[in-house]
Amino acid sequence: MTIFGLAMVTEQALANDAELADEFVLRLSRAEPSAVAEVYDAHHAAVRAFAKRLLGDAASAEDLVHEVFVSLPRAVRKFRGDSALRTFLISIAVNHARHHVRAAQRRRRAISAYGDTKLHESVDPEHEARRKELAALLTRALDTLPIEQRVAFVLCEVEERSSREAAEIVGAPEATLRTRLFHAKRKLRLALESEGVR
């Protein structure tokens, strides 16, 4: 009886949660500022981290974050609650990333043309300098990859997401994602080797 009662309470709680979630999605789709602000406060760090790792450029990452949250009210109409809202936000970022990747690449090329790479200007200890150098090299190597392979690498290797979750984000089969990851890693190794880093 107690177990049955507990089950009922749990079902009721789940139903209430679902209702609340539906209501929240409805508020989001109406672009209610309070709802969007709530989502931003809860998830901006994750979205920003992904954007920064994918684009390798802070300014482009901020632009992408902005675009994700501005387009959220329209995009959320497709949200069915099958995945977490954070995963959904990352998938929006992936969909909007293409032209931001190009913008970031242009910016990096411009910086490098002016010799302002800042790679060797660090006053940090040696380890910190090497870490920054490696991160910058990897970002430049990522620029040589097609966007799909780049996204797969960042999601699976940098963000350490499971291939299943990454596949859900990009909307592709898991096997496809693993293939993209395989090719991405192969090309990145070659790119790093060609830079002569030891």
Added chain:
Amino acid sequence: MSRDLLSEATRALREAESVSEFEARATRARVMTGLHQTRVRRRTRLAFLLPIAASFVAVSAWGAASGKAQLVLDRLERLVGVKVETPSTASATPKRLAAPSALPVAAPERAARALTHEPEPRPAPPVPAHLAAPARATAGPSASVKRAEPADPALALYRVAHTAHFVDHDPQRALAAWDAYLGAAPNGEFAPEARYNRALSLVRLGRNQEAKSALEPFANGAYGGYRKAEASALLERIAP
């Protein structure tokens, strides 16, 4: 070695320093401003579009109710030379009272024009050779409009009557032709139009008593609103 290097670089990218709180707040403010602007734009668009849409609907409804829409379509049809399909008008009007698509319903002032023998620039169905009037039957305002030859003999009769009435302005021949059409198709699709045109021929011939009998059903609403006003006006004019 390269594998270790890739792992090390990946870890370095993962551990890159996070964005400052200031940047996060600035982006939040941009997002909120962007949303606000989107909402304002949407409201402005609605404020412009709703009255336009409402006006369009009102004008369409008024046009359909008053028959003006059909007139506009007729003019377009004549201008372009292509038949304009009007499913909404057809569904609003009873089928047996519907004017033929090639011979659209006329405006009220057309009745007066008919009395003054002004030419009716209305297209007509093709005429069979043996029934056509010698000089102008095959030529007319609709000559430039290509239409298929009617297979229906009643329609051919209708065309003959139409040509005599509107092109040749020969009320005697038109009356005979309208009678021929009504004899062949008393309940035909164009019978109401033919009966009304027959009444006009009678008016032109000065056979006012017969014209009165022919016009009265229209004025009394036997055909709904079709030609009711024109028939009433004509009855007043021919009244002794």
